[in-house]
Amino acid sequence: MQAMARQCWAKSLSECSDRMSGEHLVTKALFPGGYTIRGFPWCATEFKTVGVNALTANILCRGHNTTLSPLDAAAKDVWCVLRYIWDLNALRQAEAAAGIRNRRSRVKFRLDGAGFERWAFKTMVNMVASGSVTGFAKDWEPPRDLARYIVEGGALPEGSGLGLAVVIGEKVSDQDYISFALLRREDRPVDDPEAEGFLMGFRGLRLAGSSTRPLRSLHRPVNLVNPE
């Protein structure tokens, strides 16, 4: 999808560079071989397989796009580590099944959680700014505080941010998979919506994000076995 030209959604923060760039709505390094997707306006119900550069939109200038590239790296690291863990776990289970008894130690991974959190909100803004979510104006821009948080860092309101939606003891599967559902502010009229947060599947994880309200007030699953 090459969306029609839009303005840089970070333009309220600092001066834009001369040229717009094709921002990948979902970090391309997560799916180097392309995507099989559905749910976008042009593939609402049917899966379509597209190349890695197909899911882009002109929603960031080149300068702001470059500024945000470390967030893509943070997400890629989380992606790789989750895959590494599951592959390592499968190997260990196979060894155990074969009667191989190797000494096993704890393996620790220190990740850029703050960068990963900002990446998740960047992805939310990309989805809305690109017109991939219905109901928003073509010239929609994220609230300035949210844009500043994504681009420059800092903090969201106390209690908000990125969290995991899990059940203690839950076993999750791992695959090259991302899902996204926008959460809209409830205090806005239907014809003037505002993005507040999201539910996102990220490999085997279910993530919940809120940019304004404490997470505990955002998501109260009815079905605790499947909180999504």
Add this chain to the structure above:
Amino acid sequence: MLRPQRLELLPSGEATFDWSGTYSNGTDKNVVRARKKYDSARL
């Protein structure tokens, strides 16, 4: 704000998150190992 700073695979096969701690600019050797194994695309 919840920030998964550390992910830990236990010998039992369980993985745990530590929400505290600090991050030091991508130098964790196990993260680098995972990145090299699977990162075949430029960002």
